[in-house]
Amino acid sequence: MQLRPSAHVDTFSRDRLPPVEQWPELIFDLPDVRYPDRLNCAAALLDDTIARHGAQRRCLVTPDETWTYGDLLTRANQVAHVLTEDLGVVPGNRVLLRGPNNPWLVASWFGALKAGAVVVTTMPLLRAHELDAIHNIGRPAVALCDHRFTAELDAADTPGLRVLTYGGPGEDTLPARCAAKSTVFETVDTSADDVALIAFTSGTTGRPKATMHFHRDVLAIADTFSAHIVRPEPTDLFTGTPPLGFTFGLGGLVVFPLRAGAATLLLERVTPEELAAVVAERQVTVLFTAPTAYRAILGAGLADLLAGVRRCVSAGEALPAGVWQAYRDTIGLRIIDGIGATEMLHVFVSAADDAIRPGATGLPVPGFRAVVLGPDGKPVPDGTAGQLAVKGPTGCRYLDDPRQLDYVRDGWNITGDTYIRDADGYLWYQARSDDMIVSSGYNIAGPEVEAVLCTHPDVAECGVVGAVDDRRGMVVKAYVVPAPGVSADEATARALQTFVKRTMAPYKYPRLVEFVDELPRTGTGKLRRGELRRRAAEGTPVAGAEADPG
Template sequence: MPTTTAPGQPFAWNIPESFNFGADVVDRHAADPALTALLWSNAAGKEERYSYADMARLTNRFANALAARGIAKGDRVLVMLPRIPQWQIALVGCLKLGAIPIPCIEMLTERDIAYRLAHSEARAVVTTAASTAKFAAIAGMPALRIAVGDPPTGWTSWAAALEEAPDAFVPAAVQAEDPAILFYTSGSTGHPKGVTHAARALYAWRVSAEHWHGLQRGDVMWCTADTGWSKAGTSILFGPWSRGAAVVFHDGPFDPRARFERMVRHRVNVFCAAATEFRRLVQEDVAGLDLSALRQAISAGESVNPAVVKRWTALTGVPLREAYGQTETLMTVLTMAADEPRPGSMGRAAPGSDIAVIDEEGRRLPPDTPGLLAVGLPNPQVMLGYWKDPELTADSRLEGPDGSWFLTGDRATLDADGYFHYLGRNDDLINSAGYRIGPLEVENALIEHPAVQEVAAVPSPDEERGEVVKAFVVLRAGLSGSPELVKELQDFVKTLTAPYKYPRRIEFVDELPKNPSGKILRRELKAREFAAHGATP
């Protein structure tokens, strides 16, 4: 494993030969019965506290419940739950058993779910009773279906399954290179990609919790990420729990004032949110609120405008530190807790990671030269590969004169002080409020509408979300565009794929730009769209 890191910080990974997060983290912290793991609440005002000892017992029960129903090490388990304690219990219970959880956001549609189930060959599903209707018409459903709440016929009750399960469980032996978790993420072409991480990654993600979050044992952290994001895994579960910290987990709508009030109530030390939230939060008046426990705020997924960073610090008195990562790598560039934030920079290479800006041949480029952002290999944080797609996995690697690299697909510059500056994607992915959206997913949905002949989806600059999806639509002969048709197409997309992917802007055009072979030139449309908004793609 590489041991390079930021200047002056000697580091060695020391990855164990075997690592079971449930046993080696949760069960070990459970030795202190007073140590808090989870502070949960919902919009109705209900609150619950769980210690690590509680979580050790409940995750043992869930692992036993799975094992009693035929789930074994290596089996995939789709987990589609909101911000409720069962999410952590399900993920850690799977990990104790050696099963591979697949965290999914609740916004997935029936078609999204069907693809993930078929592609992963999942053997079990865990969701809420309210979401079971999305699974009703899916062919080839797994035999084991567990629902939180009052389950319909054919589903196992979560409460009943755990009630009858024993408290004791012998965790599986999980080798460092064994597959441990599977995330689905958008690609610039085709279906979502299944990003497979090994157990070593679950161990390695503690590094960002220490050096970026700055977490200590007994701290309280609140990350507002959605449960299907890999960011939720590292900042709501794997990172803070590896450090013995408690996490705040709130199931409710975004309310800027309530965000601050909850920080006060739980004495939050580290707050994590997307740039979109910070743009709203800095508009609040926090006079009279005791934010003295808050040490810092962090953000990732999209760049935070430097003006917002400055306003946040002026408002709260604490820094806002950004970082960079991907589902395939998680956080590899950090504005570390010991560093002074530089607005506009993602930070420096994380301890243990060799991050570079390279050319197309894999050569390191000199400072301030735009190029491909790459992660030196081997690195325990980098994925095992894309599930059932060795060719795509191979395409993400590059052997060059300066070493082996994982290609992030992003472009950046590196200054003389070792700080990275993001320049944008090297492909067609759309980054909207931290969600990465593949254009083909939007286009495949729109093309099913009877009014649509051709379509191209591209990013469009947006002050609040960074980018939003814009669709250029060619209608069938004899039809004309209208505001009513725009709304109809938007609603149509929401029924076929996760609603956050719908095109917030639609423009009707007579034709789409294409190359001589007939391929749609999305980049030309993107350049036109950014120019229209006075922005640079």
């Protein structure tokens, strides 16, 4: 594949793309995903939408304010001026974004893209050492950070990174600088093949993987899954819980609504019960969240608060058939299930309306193809479990990472999920095929948690796997060999949990801790994770105490 000429002055991202021969085969069967050579997705989502629908329609809504499309365009253009004029950003520089879901985060995202920069949106829960890794891999030049989330960024080892905050008082803030800038900005004429964003995903080795997506990829997820499955309307109000640092949240709460001329209600942090209440109060019509939230809302007896929602979308982990059926029976709502991946940018298998089969993830989204492969890399007969493999207009491109050869094989993206396909082509989820733990929609690498736990003086060694949980799908479980003289008791377990929470993103901490005398290992000393997963599945009695402080 011949890449189109780049607009990037800083060629860092293009220089670190995997060789084209290691890319997955890209499919452009749908006319809607054939884009012009020159394309800036920020202009396509914002300027072009305004040209179609007008600047005065509502765009970004919070519990306290409403921005119109014109408001967002004004601030995005001003952010672009700040980046280029005050901070010296040139096309191709990486701009790190950090903060909860709110309008200034979205304005920063659009402003960076308009300036031709590559956006690196991070999760606000990440700790300093996780930000170290992201900085080391992506080498951002500038960070735009919510003023409430600077502590971990300040503590991170990020030499040369210039940080500008928003949301707080003071003259040297992003909003203050924007106020002095022109509201007009000439969007950089990027190539459709220029890298628009770098999204980080957990690696099973503990080292995060940086996935690179082009400007055309950002539009492709809207013109496939959103257009054909979600089917948004300009009158819709979207909301949901996934952070914009997750591509599930970026698509569902920014790209999809703006592509359709709709509005999005941005919530910084809500419990499932609070989410249900705000959905009813604000008359939300499209909802994106994880199965965990749907289960919690159902368990709290609040399912009727979702009765006004036109489209409920679930992803991040498998949606139990019983939860789907309960919503169908209670309020007549058919939840749209789906599977996506950061490597693919968004959802590629799903179904809606009459095409839904409860318990099945669905069919390949229009524009994508999917097969189930056996150990020999060839399709297995229907009804046989194997590796899910997909291809479409988006695909995996890791930044300078040898794991590209693991994810892409013979032109297929190998997702790391075990599936069965039935005779009608529906795909049924069975399990993860690797060491990834999917809990409440979050991907958590067991080895990454192990690495943190092993730095605690009370831990001699440990192994971390996923354990089945009714509410969260899976939870992180740590098997810990205590250091000599350390008590294998509840107090130690709680201390270890607190340590992990303070050292890495809190959602990664082990909700279950089991103390053991030794870990199962192979003859060469390699940890037998399969044995630990078996023990977790069987609920082997605890040697010590399991603890979960919440």
